[in-house]
Amino acid sequence: MAIPVHLLARFSLLESLPQETLLHLASKMSDKSFARREVVISKEQRVYALGFLLEGRLQGVDFTVDGRGVGLYFVDPGDFFGELSVVDGQKPAEHVIAAAKSTAVFLEAEAAQRLFFDNSLIAQRVMSRLTARVREVMAQRTLLGLPNPFQRLCVQLLQLARPWGKGMAIEPVPTHQEIAIMINASRETVTRAFQTLSLHEVIQRDGNTLHLLKPSFLSDVGEGRLDPPKA
Incomplete structure (x- = not known):
């Protein structure tokens, strides 16, 4: 179900996009609420979407071979997540869970791919996020x-x-x-x-x-x- 187009103004990734594009994206989006500790994205899922956080806070986590959780990063309101699977079509590299009661909207993977590949500004923003995430993970490995x-x-x-x-x-x-x-x-x-x-x-x-x-x-x-x- 489409979401109100004015909500897209909260997402930094979509800044400066024309109204016509925002209307199209809104028609391809749906929203969902999550309780604290609920799984938002699972490593095992095979249906992908680009997520945008409206309210709350999310945390990317993975687990060691002996079952211990390892926190990787946080997602705050206005931020996006799930971009890796949208780009390469592979399963998520980590779980994303709700660190607090949260509401997110999701853009269908096919529409998200077109957004990435047809708009150089959006592609640059996504690449900047991916490189920042790699740096965060490398710093976390050093810390551990x-x-x-x-x-x-x-x-x-x-x-x-x-x-x-x-x-x-x-x-x-x-x-x-x-x-x-x-x-x-x-x-x-x-x-x-x-x-x-x-x-x-x-x-x-x-x-x-x-x-x-x-x-x-x-x-x-x-x-x-x-x-x-x-x-």
Whole structure:
């Protein structure tokens, strides 16, 4: 079922497209809501579509051979996902799950392919996303090679942070469980590490924003120049 065309204005990938094109795309789209932890895209599915997140938050995850979850990336409102399978027609490389109650719209794969291949600006945006995703995954592989979970947490916080006023912050803050699967640690380990960092005034939480008060300290611990602080 088609979706209202005005919703497409929320998606950065579709910026500057003519109204006629947006109307056509809207006619090929459908929306769906997901409960928290519900699977949005499965590695096993064979019907593909390009997804756009309207509300909520998604997380790309995969699993090790012994069944442990590994978090790969987040998808925030206005962002798109599922582009790999649309481009190459292969099964998804990872699962995408709802990290919070979410609503997404999906563009049929054939229409998405035409959008990619017939519009150089859209193709450039998709390529930029793919290269950014490769860089994120490579950085995550390097992070997982660190021997100490506290080090991995420090590096992960720096990777998630963005400029915030005169400092750095993470917004919205992932749950301890979401961070745990990103750094291959237990939720309890992450909780204890957060408590230690807060005690030493390295981080400070304000609602759904986590301020990094001492990013240089996180960097020094992550790179092994300083030992992790004691609780």
